[in-house]
Amino acid sequence: MTDDIGRLVRLGDTAQTVADPAADVRGRAVVDSDGDDVGRVDDLLVDDQENEVRFLRIGEGGFLGIGAQHYLIPVDAVVAVEPDRIRISRNRDRMAEVPPYDPELEYQPDYYAGVYGWWGYAPFWGPGYRYPTYPRY
Template identity: 30%
Template sequence: MAIDTRDDILERDETTNLIASNKVEGTAVYNRSGEKLGTVSHFMVGKRNGRVEYAVMSFGGLFGMGANHHPLPWDVLDYDTDKGGYVVDLDKERLEGAPSFARDQEPTWDRDYGTRIYGYYGLNY
């Protein structure tokens, strides 16, 4: 029986262009100033096209309690290897006005909601 080494784990969970979903969840999200905004709670994948549409970021609260969830279009996230997390062009004030939902109130993930989210970030849905 072989013992996993760090290199073996990286080969299975991450390549230059791909990353396993379990490695994305819990990843920090920063703004361009380096301020941590939250962490990726989960992401939403299109059933038909297989494309990641949103990274749902947990933001606010204390120790995860009372945090809101902010769906961010995947295209607004840039991975920064130096930070080991994603970077977005947002500050906390702009994020506070963004479409969000409480942990226990999952939204209806329909076209209207997608248009609202993408529009808030200046993207076409």
């Protein structure tokens, strides 16, 4: 990301925490629009200028986190935060081509723009972007 829009950092790599521990979605299951499991939230990507959660990092498969595949879901795609799970707008069948999370591209705006584009949302740094009013993290 450029200096004027900041960088995205994994919350787990910082000394920061979620202000309300009850609102921390890490560890919760993620389900699609039909209620089918798509993975588990294993971290949050936060922009370092506005301290807003921009993506949920999802782990899928593997055993005890080893060998898990990771991908990002923009907070814009979250339609419900429930006590034990997160519900997203996309159907699992349509997620076969979701861009994988690549930590090597973690600070590249083009990478994030591509992820936003795949999900059908405009990037948070674009003109007129408005942070979702629900759910709040």
